[in-house]
Amino acid sequence: MGHATDNVAEERHTFAMTSDVWDEESARRYDETSAEMFTPGRIDPAVDLLAGLAADTAALEFAIGTGRVAVPLHARGVPVTGIDLSGPMLDQLRRKPGAAGIPVVAGDMATTRVDGEFGLVYLVFNTIAxxxxxxxQVACFRNAARHLTAGGRFVVELWVPPLRRFPPGxxxxxxxxxxxxxxFDTMDLVTQQGTSHHFWREADGSYRRGESNFRYVWPSECDLMAQLAGLELEDRWADWDRSPFTSGSESHVSVWRKP
Structure with a gap:
């Protein structure tokens, strides 16, 4: 345990965190602007798969946000702990029915350590980007591995970069x-840096603009990050329904296991 803590301290000094942080207004609007992701058709398959992987163990969610997945997973009897960089997002989570039994820690998912070991660590909705x-991102995989028990699993839901949609120029x-x-997304194909640009139509007919920054990562790059963290690929599907992952898949749900 002490050795892992020393590693975390060392990693915190090797880079400065670059993640965007949800402010109070963005956190307040999050459930509304992401309403499609809160439908039973989106949540139920994810919770079913995660509950099955957790079995009788505890789960840790990186970037827990407002608890879209954690609250129903906890309601299924899985003890869930969460980490999130945004205090306002955690405030929204704490206000939700059923969230009182979910311990949360404010911190980044690449270096923050919580007490205990977990049979499942998961990261959904493209958030590793x-x-x-x-x-x-490598540090995030290593942080997941540090929290896992032997035989535990790290699950990531992530889009496949849609570079084939970009005509030349x-x-x-x-x-x-x-x-x-x-x-719409703008992306730099050299640095793998991108920005999602959003325009929402308000009730009065006006438009509100927002942006979020990311680094896209390929499934094969994720596998190498997992290998560096001592994890082994166990399964990869195109979605939470366990559809086969193919060259045409636009997203993946990947499971890596700690030996």
Whole structure:
């Protein structure tokens, strides 16, 4: 345990965290602007899979946010602990029914350590991309491994970079075009840095703009990060329903196991 703590302290001094942090207004609007992700069709398959992987062990969620997955997973009888960089997001979580039994720690998912060991650590909704350097993403895998018991699993839900949608010379690609929201990504193919640009239509007809920054990462790069952390790939699916992962898949749910 002491050795792991020394490693965390060392990593904190090798890079400065670059993640965007949700402020109070963004946290307050989060559940509304992400309403599609809160539907039973989105949540139930994720909770079913995670509950099965956790079995009779405890789970740790990196970037727990407002508890979209943690609250229903906890309601299924899985003891859940959470880490999040945004205090306002944790405030929103604490206000939710059923969240009182979920311990949370304010901190970054690359270096923050919580007490105990877990049979499951998970990170959903593309959030590992919020860590905007390769070093931070590698540290996140290592932090997950430090929290896992032998045989425990690290689960990541992540999109596959849609670079095939970029015609030569184009710098932006839309990912959502609807009556109330327009979203497109700009990406640098050399640095793997990107920005999601959002335009939301308000009730009075005006538009509100928002941006979030990320570093995209390939499934194969995730596997190498897992290997560096001492984890082994166990499964990879295209979604929470365990559809086969193919060259045409736009996302993946990957499971790495600690030997």
């Amino acid at each position: 919020n860590l905007r350097t390769q070093a931070e 184009q710098t932006a690609v839309p990912f959502d075009v609807g009556p109330d929201h327009l979203g």
